[in-house]
Amino acid sequence: MSVTKPAYDLSVDVQHLNFDYGGPPILNDLSLTLKPGSRCLFVGRNGAGKTSALRIFGGKRMITGSHINVLGKNVFSDAPKGVTYLGTEWANNPVVRSDLSVEYLLYSMGSKRWPERTRRLLDVLDVDTKWHMHKISDGQRRRVQLVMGLLQPWELLLLDEVTVDLDVLVRADFLDFLKEETETRGATIVYATHIFDGLGQWPTHIAHVNEGTVVEIHTMDESFEALERIKKENRQRNSMDSPLMELCYELLRQDRVRESISNTKIPVDPETNLPHTKWDDLSANMNEYGDKYYNYWNR
Template sequence: MTQSTSAEQLAIEVRELSFTYTQGAEATRLTAEQTLEDIDLLLERGSRCLLIGANGSWLILERGRDVAGKSTLLRILAGKKLTKTKCAKILGQDVFQHPPRSVVYLGTEWANNPVIKSDIGVAHFLDSVGGYRHPERRDMLLNLLDVDLDWRMHQISDGERRRVQLCMGLMGQWDVLLLDEVTVDLDVLVRSELLAFLIKESEERGATIVYATHIFDGLQSFPTHICHLQLGRTPTPLISWPIKQSSAEVKHSHSDLLEIALEWLTEDRDMRRKMEKEKGKKSRGARSKTDTRDMKSFYEKYDYSAGK
């Protein structure tokens, strides 16, 4: 974003945002676990931003705390998590006090909702969430995502259910789209056509997209910006993509998005290991004396002859 960009041109304005989880069953024993610290994210309308950071399997998870912060940030922007700091705006409106209606958040938890897995036809389901109001976009998305209206929600696979979710979320005239790992269940063709559709939406309608993913195949030409969210912080300023050799970001002048992602994820892993060591946690690769992954130790530990 340039210095001349006015607040009116911003689709997303996050300044010095921090978020802390409070844990503990008793009021006198509450503990605070900070997840986001001084996050800045300023995106103009029509931007497509990739959030890059460690995934759940790499995190120091304590009672479900999202240490990387990508999902937490997206949920805050969607108005699903409240923070005391008044520094999160979408389309100029506070996401808590005056949330804009043209924001769509699509996360992975949707497909696991028992209601979504009930015995209901896809056609009836889409109509129940307003599909009849957007027949042209609905039908276009049904074709793009290869969704069959005769499917029953309780009978289809996770990948098929994910396509129904995307159709449901995208068929309205949204202005800001927040995607949290929702393409993980899609096949290569559907994902490619979905990304092409999202690029068209941003270029023709000025829609803004923030997309957290770990699948970088086919994303080289997708983003206009990339953001490194490292264990709840943004150590690198928002980077315009593709990177120009003349820019201040020349230290990240790789032409390949995957190379930058791997560099950042390696930094995240090293930092996570350092944090685990400081907390006295054993290295994940270290074996204990009771380790049973080799055959000899396994059969010495468990005597299968007993009871015969």
């Protein structure tokens, strides 16, 4: 199998990334380096900072003062081509619920430039170009989003929970397609998800994100002691459970315990009798510091 060799050594090179909305930190000294061809699974609880990190990696949220290089270039001052970010925001765009055909939307995205790739994506994601967006289900809309977003060949793909609406078979075929893209083109993927089944042999790396930083990153080989321990335990009890899925749940449970201990030290709001957290402060700042709505026709 021939693999295209990129002209850069690291597809993701982020060092000491800090970010906030003008209040408590969202990302705190986050660092991540990935070589071309990597498939990195981002694992962390809601609010850990995964979405903020992915949007910054993709240049969708501009910040200053941190080293953020992707595909060998600064993501803001020398924005590289070939970076694709796909998140859940797309589903709220009124365009995707209007009376437009899939064929028209794909044409507007340049499907005629990549006819073979278009046909392959339509097949992998089981999308019919005769569908009309206002008549299809949320899962079908998600599949259309993925076809549209991946039409143009990419070198770095940032996925944020976009497989949540896919059925099991489509998701499996889609992940196989992504794996092939990394193996044949040297492309790189960072994938944030809470659905871990079916991922056992898919990632090359797992990055554990907690409280705005990557607390640990591992390659998926025998040097990853926690994963090897779970594999051994499963063999001893003849368990057919996915070691990767068990590992991810273990990491998330540890995070929940740490957050529970941390919350006991947080002041209680006298009006609600609930802990006052950084997310309460953020809600007041989102309108001022948050992103503008992102869609395909605006990127």
